[in-house]
Amino acid sequence: MKNFDSNIPIYLQVMDDIKKQIITGKLKPNDKLSSVRELAQTYAVNPNTIQRTFQELEKEDLVKSERTSGRYVCADENRINNLRFKMTEKVICDFINELNELGYKENDIPQLLEQVKEKYYER
Secondary structure: OOOOOOOOOHHHHHHHHHHHHHHOOOOOOOOEOOOHHHHHHHHOOOHHHHHHHHHHHHHOOOEEEEOOOEEEEOOOHHHHHHHHHHHHHHHHHHHHHHHHHOOOOHHHHHHHHHHHHHHHHOO
8 A cells, every 4th residue: 555645644544454454354353463664664654654553543442552562453343343334334425425416316326326236246
């Protein structure tokens, strides 16, 4: 992930990427996270950016820090499921807002979804 949106702080973008890895199971509960240096290299960012990302993830209780052994994904499946729902809800709300801006009404959305879904799964 090296193409960052210049309008959003990088640490938030890295945080979002790590959250997606958690909710998709790429990072499982109790998995050890890579070190600050390793992630800084992976994302091609300053280590301070990763440190800030970890601090924010810890505030949200998605990551826990073990003093001598590193950082780990939280073990709370309910917290992870809630995160998945919140992220899904945001995607759907953004989608609905965009459709409203294009002039579609609430009643138009189910039909649009069905049409696009059929076309998408024809691939």
